[in-house]
Structures are given as structure tokens and as C-alpha cells.
Amino acid sequence: MSQPTGDVRTSAAAVLAAAGVKVTEDGLARYRERLAKARARLTPEALDEMRAQVGLPPRNPA
Amino acid sequence: MSDPEHRPVGLILDSTAILAYTITELSIHVGEPLTEAENNGELLALPLPCLVEAARSTDSALLDVLVGSDSVIVLAEDPLSWRTLAVTCDLAGRYDAATAALFGLDFGVPVMTREPGRYARFREGELAIPIPG
Numbered sequence: 001m002s003q004p005t006g007d008v009r010t011s012a013a014a015v016l017a018a019a020g021v022k023v024t025e026d027g028l029a030r031y032r033e034r035l036a037k038a039r040a041r042l043t044p045e046a047l048d049e050m051r052a053q054v055g056l057p058p059r060n061p062a
Numbered sequence: 063m064s065d066p067e068h069r070p071v072g073l074i075l076d077s078t079a080i081l082a083y084t085i086t087e088l089s090i091h092v093g094e095p096l097t098e099a100e101n102n103g104e105l106l107a108l109p110l111p112c113l114v115e116a117a118r119s120t121d122s123a124l125l126d127v128l129v130g131s132d133s134v135i136v137l138a139e140d141p142l143s144w145r146t147l148a149v150t151c152d153l154a155g156r157y158d159a160a161t162a163a164l165f166g167l168d169f170g171v172p173v174m175t176r177e178p179g180r181y182a183r184f185r186e187g188e189l190a191i192p193i194p195g
Contacts, residue, residue, distance in 0.1 A: 009132045012100040018127040019083060021093035031094035034191060035073070038172040041188045050184045051167050054149045059170060 071135065071169045072104030073191070076162035077115035078176035080108055082193055084122035088176075091193045092128070095174060099133045106131075107169070109161040110138045137165055153183040163189060 016023060048058040073095050082088035099106050108129065113136055117125055128134060139147060139161050150160035159180040166173040172191045173181060181190040 010127065010130050012096045012131060012133055015096055015127050015131045015134075016093045019089040019093065019124055020086065021089045023090070023093050023097045027090065027094055028097060031098060035095070035098065035172070038188075038191045041185075042170060042172065046185055046188060047167065047170050050189060053184070054153065054164065054167065055146050056167060 069105045071107045074166045074173045076175045077112040077158045079174040080116035084124045105135045108136045111158040111161045115158040
């Protein structure tokens with residue numbers, strides 16, 4: 001297991017560079033679309049239903 | 063250095079998504095959310111049990127890099143939520159996935175994962191964003 005390197009905060013660009021990741025506008029656009037669809041599914045009603053499933057109260061009780 | 067407490071959480075990464083960042087052919091699927099989070103002033107949240115589970119599977123120093131990102135926050139579960147966690151564990155089948163699901167429900171945001179089946183019992187998987195491939 002590697003050892004922690006300490007709490008040196010870095011930008012997303014540095015994180016991407018470390019892993020050799022090259023984010024493109026097209027890729028980002030596709031991700032945005034997937035994220036938007038996922039967020040759209042998480043309506044207040046859907047969230048409250050799932051929260052009730054595990055015993056949590058509604059997020060914004062009336 | 064940013065102040066993470068004033069930035070909203072936009073996405074949860076579970077163990078498999080965290081691990082994906084260390085795998086060359088999959089790291090793009092974490093790179094894109096990270097870029098988007100930074101662009102939008104949001105945070106990617108790594109539940110502590112998910113980070114630990116990912117670290118058990120790799121000795122990659124890239125985990126340190128990811129955790130050190132300005133746009134990443136590591137979250138520990140509230141001990142008082144032990145009963146809720148137990149119920150969520152029954153649904154997700156694993157403790158680490160349960161914490162990811164619970165943080166997703168807490169913040170009202172999706173969970174990114176390579177194992178969407180773990181979240182299938184939450185409105186037929188609606189909580190999850192599967193990593194392609």
C-alpha cells in the first residue's frame with residue numbers, strides 16, 4: 001500500500017496530468033448529458049421514496 | 063486552496079469509480095466528472111469506506127493525487143446513522159456501496175460506479191451513473 005503524500009491540494013488539471021488523462025470537449029459534452037439525465041431522474045419525489053426505503057426522512061418535509 | 067465547505071457536492075464516487083481513476087483505460091471516466099466539477103464549482107465526494115476499499119485493491123499513488131484535488135472531498139459517515147447504514151447495506155450488499163448510496167441520498171446526487179447492479183434496488187438503479195465499458 002502506498003503512503004499518504006500529505007494534504008497538498010491540486011487542481012483538476014494536475015490530477016488529469018498525473019493519470020495521463022486528456023479530456024476533450026466532446027467527451028465532456030457526453031458526460032454532461034449523462035449527468036443531466038441522472039440528475040433529472042433524481043426528482044424530489046424519487047429521492048424521498050429512496051430515502052424512505054432506508055428510513056431517512058424527506059429532504060424537504062412540507 | 064479552495065474552501066470545500068462552501069462548494070456543493072455534485073457527484074459521489076464509489077469504490078469502483080475511485081479505482082477507475084488509477085486504471086489507464088478508465089481514468090477518463092473520472093477525469094471528465096472532475097473537470098466538470100471544477101468548472102461548476104462543485105465537489106466530487108469520496109466516501110471514506112469507498113476510498114479504503116479502493117486502496118485495498120491498488121498501491122497506485124494516483125489515489126493520493128485524486129484525494130489531493132481541490133475538487134475532491136472525503137466524507138466519513140455519521141456514527142449515529144448506523145441503523146440507516148445497516149438497512150442500506152442490505153440493499154447494496156456491501157458496506158462501502160451502502161455509504162456511497164447513503165451520501166447520494168443525503169446530498170441528492172448520483173453515484174458514479176462500475177457496478178450499477180449494487181444500486182439496482184434504489185428505484186431500479188436510478189441512483190447510479192454507470193461508468194461505460
